[in-house]
Each structure stands twice: as C-alpha cells, then as structure tokens.
Amino acid sequence: MGKKKKNDDGCSSSSSQKQSVNQSTSTSKDDYSVSFVKSEEDDVATTIKDKTASLKSNATHFSAASAAKGGMLCCRSLFSRRRILHSRTVRVGYGPVGHDANVTFSPNTVCNQKYNIFSFVPIVLFQQFKFFLNLYFLLMACSQFIPAIQIGAPITYWGPLGFVLTITLIREAFDDFVRYLRDRDLNSEKYEKLTRDGTRVEIRSADIEVGDVIIMHKDRRVPADVVLLRTTDKSGACFIRTDQLDGETDWKLRIPIPYTQHLPNEADIMELNCEVYAEKPQKDIHAFVGTMKITVDDSVQDGSLNVENVLWANTVVASGTAVGIVVYTGRETRSVMNTTLPESKVGLLDLEVNNLTKLLFIFVLMLSTVMVIMKGLDNLWYRYLMRFILLFSYIIPISLRVNLDMAKLFYSWQIGRDKHIPETVIRSSTIPEELGRISFLLSDKTGTLTKNEMHFKKIHLGTVAFSSDAFEEVGQHVKSAYAGRLAKHSFSAKLQNAVEAIALCHNVTPIFENGETSYQAASPDEVALVKWTETVGVRLANRDLHAMSLSVQLPNGQTLMKQFQILHVFPFTSETKRMGIIVKDETTDEVTLLMKGADTVMSGMVQYNDWLDEECSNMAREGLRTLVVARKPLSTAELEAFDRAYHAAKMSISDRSQNMANVVNRMLERDLQLLCLTGVEDRLQDQVTTSLELLRNAGIKIWMLTGDKLETAICIAKSSGLFSRSDNIHVFGNVHNRTDAHNELNNLRRKTDVALVMPGSALNVCLQYYEAEVAELVCACTAVVCCRCSPEQKAQIVQLLRKYRAPLRVAAIGDGGNDVSMIQAAHAGIGIDANEGKQASLAADFSITQFSHVCRLLLVHGRFCYKRSCALSQFVMHRGLIISTMQAIFSCVFYFASVSLYQGVLMVAYSTCYTMLPVFSLVVDRDVTATNALTYPELYKELGKGRSLSYKTFCIWVLISLYQGAVIMYGALLVFDADFIHVVSISFSALIVTELIMVAMTVHTWHWAMLLAQALSLGLYMISLILFDQYFDRQFVLSWVFISKTTAITAVSCLPLYIVKALRRKFSPPSYAKVN
Known part of the structure; x- marks a missing residue:
C-alpha cells in the first residue's frame, strides 16, 4: 500500500489519503438543496481571494514535462507568450461560459521533445559550447582559417572537435526521436466524448478541450484533469492508480457528484443545466477547491x-468506467505542473578532472610563453604566441569529456544487468563514480532497514496484555461477547469493543477478484490490523462509500453479520497523526466516533489513565509500532450540531481544510474513552545486520533517520547491528533552549566511542545555535540515530554534512515519500523500489529492491566505476601530454619554429582511430574480483582519500609523459639518417606502440574486449603505414631498420617504467595486490 509519509508511531499513510471515504457519506444528494443566490461574478470575485492560491501559479508555465525529461524547454514553448492562469467555470455540454468563454486554455498535447527540426543543431551546439573547453577548441579550430596563424591542415583541429560533436548530435537526436515517438503515441490515444445529444464520438487525446465530457474505461490513462460525474459502480466508488503521479501503488478512491451519479444513464448528464467552477491551476495534487451549480425547474x-x-x-482508472468533465488540460494539469527540472548533480571526480584541466590550460599558456621568449620578442610575438598555443592545444584533452560520458553509460548498463542485484535501475548516469567514495550513509528505517511488512504482535487493554501466543484466547472472549453470554461491562465486552473499533476505524477496502479477497489501503499498518481482527473472529466483509459490514464468528460456528452506516471519515495525515470515523450501528442505532493515532496526540484526547505512557514505552523497547485506539458515543443532538458546523466548513472556499479540521477538533476530539494500545512489528529486511557490518568495515558511517519514537529507534538500531556492543549509547536529553543545547553538547564532547541518539526537537535547537559544533561532534560518533525526524529535518542533516564535511560524499537511502527530500539533497540518492510506493525510487539517482543490495552497489560497482574512470582520465591526459612534449622538443631543436611535427590525418587519427579503443577498454578492467571486493571491504576505505586521481598522481603522469615524449623524440632524431620523413615514421610509430604498451602495463585483469581493442588499433595503424604515402616511406617502414629503431626507442621509453612498477609491486604492494 502506498506510503507517502510514515507516521512516527507506526500509522503510516499520506495526506493523499483524502481519496478515502472522507466526508463522502456526508456529501449526499441533499447537499445540493441549498439555495444558490450569488451570481457567477460574485463567485469568481470570492474565489480570487482564495488564500490557497499560490502566487507563483500566475507565472509562466512552460512545458515542465520537457524540462524534467530533457533538461531544457520544449521547442514548442521556447518562444511562447506569458500565460496567466485562470480559474474557470464550465457548463456541461457547452464548455467554458461567461468571461471564460473568451479565454484560450492550454491545448491538451503532450510535448516532451527538447528540439524541433530548426532548433536542434543551434541548441545542441549552444549546450556544448557553453563549456569552456569545448569553446576553447572551437576557437582554436576557427583560428585555422586565419593564414597568419594556421598550423597545418584545418582537419587537424576540426577532426577531433567534429568527432566529439558528432557523437553528441547522434545521441541527442536519438533521445529526442524516442521522446517524439512517445509523445505521438500519447497524443494519438483514442477516447470517447459525449456530445450534446448524448451520443458517443471518438476523439484524440490531443484534441480534448476544457468542458468536454469524456469516458474513461478501466485500465486507461486519464488524459486530462477531470471532475468525476459518474461511474459504472452502483455504489459510486471509482478506484484509480496514481503511481505515475505520486509514486504510490495503492488504489485511491474517488467519488462522483451524487446528483449525476444517480441519473438513470450517462446521456442524461448532457441534458442538465450544470456548471462546474474550478480554482485556477496549481501544483498541489492533494487539494482541490471547486463548486457545482445545478439548475432544475428554476431552483x-x-x-x-x-x-x-x-x-x-496520468492516473489510471482501476475499476469500472468513469465519466468526467474536463477542467484542466495540457500544461495546466497537476501532472505537468508538478514535473519540475531536477537538480543536475555533478560528481566529485568530474570536479577534480575539471580542476586538472584548468592546470593543463595554464601549462599550455606558460609553455607557449616560454617558447616565444626563447624565440625572441619581435614585433610579431603575439602571432607566434597564438601558433604555439595551437601547437600545444593537444595538452588539453578534448575527448576526455566524451570518454567519461561514454564510460558512465557503460557503467550504468553494467550495473543494470548485474544478476546479483536484480532490477537495479540507474536513473542518473552522470554520477556512478560517486558510489565509490561514500563516507556517510543516511538511512531511513521503516521500509529500508525493515521490510514494511506489518505483523500484529500485541494488544494492551490497561489491565492485561495479549501477545501473539494468546490471540486464540482473545478470539474466545470476543466470540462469547458477541453471543451475548456475558455482562455488558465484563472484560470480554471491553475486549469486544476494542476489537470492533480496530475492525471499523480504518480506510481499508476489500477487493474481490477471481474468487480471492485482497485489501486496498494507504498503509500496511491498517491492513495488518484488519487481518488480525479476522484471525480473532471479526472479518471486514464489505465496504462501500456509505456502509461497512463485519462478519463475526460465534462460538456455535454460526456467522453474525453486523451492519454499520458510515457517517463521516477523517483521514490520517502526517500533520494530525491520527484518523477517525463516525459510524452508526444499524442494529442498535448507536452513533460512535472511533479514533486511532500516535500516542503523542491521542494522550491529550483520551480520558485520564495511568498506564498509556508507560506501556507505549515498553512496546517501543520491543521494537513495536504503537497505535492508541479510543471511542466516543455521540448523541443525536451532538451529531446534528456537528453536521451543521462541518457542512458549513465544507462549503467554504477559503481555508476549507483548516476550517474542517478546526470543527472536528473543537466538537469531537475531547474526552475520548481509551480502548486499547496496539503493537505492530515491522521485521528487519534480509541480511541487514551483515550489510551494516560490511559498510562499517568499509569506513562508511551509517546514520538512521526515522520518524519513530526514541525507544523504537534504539531497539531497531540494536537488533540491526547499527549499534555495536562496544558502543557507549548517548541519548540527548530534553533540549528546549540554548543553555540546554550547550550542556548536552559538552556532555557529548567528553565521551569516546559514542553511538548518538538525538530527537528531532533537540536537533532543531542545537542547529539553531551551534551548527558547526553539532557537525563536528556528531560526525565523530560511531553511529547516529535521529528519531522523531521530519522529512525537512532529514534533508537538513544532509545539507549539514555537505556544508561542514566537504569534500566527503554523502549518500541517502529510503523508500517512502518522506525520504524524497533527503535523497535529492544527497550527493548520491538511493531509493528502494518498495511494493507500497515508488516515490523515493523515482526521485533517486539509483534504485534498488532491498537494502542488502547497497553493499554490492557501493563496494563493487562504486569501487570499479571510480578506479576505472581515474585510469581513463589519466590516460587521456597522458595521451595529450606526451605528443605535446614531442612537439615542444621538435620546436626547440629546430630553432623554436612554430611548425607542427605531425600533419593532417595523423593528428586526427592519433586520438581517435589509433589509441581511443585501447584507452577506453580500461572501463572493463578490475583490480580485484567482485567476491574479494565484498570479502575485504577495507579496500573501499582507501578510495575515500581520493588517491587514485590526485595532484600527486597527476604530477607523476606529467613526469612520465615528459620522460617518454623526450625519449621518443630525441631517439628518433638521433637514429634517423637523412630524410625527415623517417623521423615522422619512427617517432609516430614509437608513440603509438608506447601508448598501447602503457595501457597493457596498467591492465590488472585482461578481458577479451581489451585484446580486441589492442589488435584492432595496432592492425589499423599497420595498414595506415602502407596506405599513407604522404606521411610514411613505404619501403622504409617495411625494412628491419625501421622495426629495430622503433623497437629500441619504445623499449627505452617503457622498460624503466615497467621495472619500477615491478619493484614497487614486490616490495610495497598495494592493497589490492595483497588480496589477489
């Protein structure tokens, strides 16, 4: 069942639970008998004052769906005018009326494309050249059209740049074409529309307009925002699936207008004089303010x-056939307005590579300046400076960005097909390397460390408690009480009242399909309670909008059916932390308010007792999620007074929800009779304990952020192994002011090996006055648990770590809607694809199916991604440095001439055809096996120091490049005879072979793709030696002289490095070598 936000005490639900039978029974046909005297103009004027309307909703709303999926505005709305959002009044069969008849509403077309045929190339080029490096190479390439500073053929510079741009254009074109096909399918979907004469006509989704009355069959997508007029279900129940809107997989109940539902057939709707008023479009999918006016015979x-x-x-009709009138279309629908541009995350490795690239750019400027000074500062020094900058531009690797992007895509594909972590989805392919450097893992509890599969474990009635082994006795008491054998105030009667209240106070609906019964609810807690009452003899037999029936097993084996009329339902929200229902027993005509909720709110509503707080704490220590159940009989006068006040609150347009809540609180939520306290167990997920141990050994600090009470959080932390036996558990006391915060932080500072437990209230006070100190002390703890934590506080903790512990990387993992803000704030957000909802999964960068999979995701794939990208980045930079070193030596030898050593095709093919595949093949390399990576999690700890790509390793690779470049260039100059073309042949061949050997020396585990890449590159180069007569002397390159000289130079450039590496591996082996 969908889990938008989890209750602190186990009653998990969401504000979207307004889909339940809330107020449905009190909104009957009689509601429409109130005289409507205001004019339409008065109606609109009143609504303009609606406080719920967001000021931002008046702003321009371009194609948000395009922005979210494409990263920029839809081409169709790129130059659209500002659109002011309007409320609207539509008449059934006639469309918008009054002043709205002249308003042009948004068309109902779906447009997720980023480009059109005219904007594609300009926009893609703009997106590419807004990066400094790409713009730098564009300027370098364009400079080749200036004769004074031209260096060789323009293809030397345009070739690599064109290759990069071509890859980007192909990728963007393919992605946008896929979006176009998807949009076309959605826009072409066929629906049925009712005409004024009541007949059905077929209409495309894109042609639907505001005011149309459309028919939506079961399992069909709802094409626009519609007010429900009628369903095929006699009870008027219409269930919808909202997983594509809010990520929740439970079915939501929707209620049609009672007047139109009771019409004999759908064609009668079109004969009504019916007007629907709808507020101006807004983002809130859990609220809607509107009115309906029906004129019948002058009344x-x-x-x-x-x-x-x-x-x-974009919701889906899950039951029956629905008929509705369209009120919002296209960009004004809730679905599109809630589709916003997600924050683009940039990995730490990308930032480090960007900084190193800046150093290379500075190096180019310095080297070019030195060359000009050595040549002599004459009147044309600036021309020579530009020429040298062009000559050394290969130091800055233009292909590095493309190589890394392609590597990230490969990593994502590889993770997605890992059979050990099935159904893992990579939703953000730009940051896989972040998984290899996580220092803090912030985890939700319910549904993340636990299964979110609730099992009823205990019920306490004040004087006695029953655990799972005594539930049979509970059933006997209940059956006896229903049989009427015992006194009204006996213990069995009290137990009967408690069980009956649990069986009635919920939003569960039984669904009967294929002879089987299943339960639809917004919370697994509620399903667990209803299933438990069935085991003790009280079964929820049926439920519709207006009534509920219970099937009771009697001691003689017979079944007693009890019928209850539902008068009002007050759904659970994360703000109220409780739910209530008013029912009328049709046998006795007794009216009763039943309520259940968190002890923190219910304790102030129930009559005085001396056991509730203590037993709540006891159950929490057992790791149970608690709910307090209470009741209140209502007299006829009390019910009538409440109905009048509640109806008046419902009819208000301004602050309707708050007014309704105030009436309930003032008139009902006082002096309730406490019935019982329930305890539900949420079992730990499989392999949680071993997973937490692995992660801790990998150097990752794990924090648990939960909305549950303190005792429950501590119990789960101990049972899961988050707290070890050696940890000194420090629980923050009550912190109300700055002095309290100061004292608690000082107490924490004096302790060592501390596992911290901090309530959300204390966290707020501490962060208000001592933010930096909190970050310092809390990060020193071995483990941290934050209880009574709101979604905003979870995100606040992530931001705290990012602010005070940069550049350490923070990951967050959760499964519910209340974890989304935390997941999005983290460097790497991991969502668990839960059965109850997909909000966290859809909002996360990485989606897994259970917590234990995070170990392989981080310790194996994260490690491999980071190590591989580091090696790839360094080789791409080495490839540019070595050839630029050779160019610098060549210019120095020939009197600082600004002449290119290699011309045309050789320069283009060097970084593409000859060396690209071997270098890129490093993305399949691995220094240890996956098994060893999990067996020795300490290997992961080393990655947090960033030693695989640092200024130290950068300097080492610069020195290697200088050495090899000098050896190859000087060696070629020393061994050539007379023809300069022989220098080109020998030096370029040695350069290519050196690159291939360096890649081979770096490989830890050979893969068939590596061997193929080496063979293809070497074969392609050997073919080039024969075909390119203008660069190579064919007779010379086929001689033993050429082969011997090239071999000798290559050996001198590579052999010393191989010897150093072998000695280091023998006398000071790295950790991965020790493991292997």
Missing part, C-alpha cells in the same frame, strides 16, 4: 467539490 442546487471528486491526468 438552484449547489455543492462543494474537493480532491475526492477529481481524477488527475
């Missing part, structure tokens, strides 16, 4: 509309 009937009466676009 006006009106009623309020809320979110329960609306089907949002």
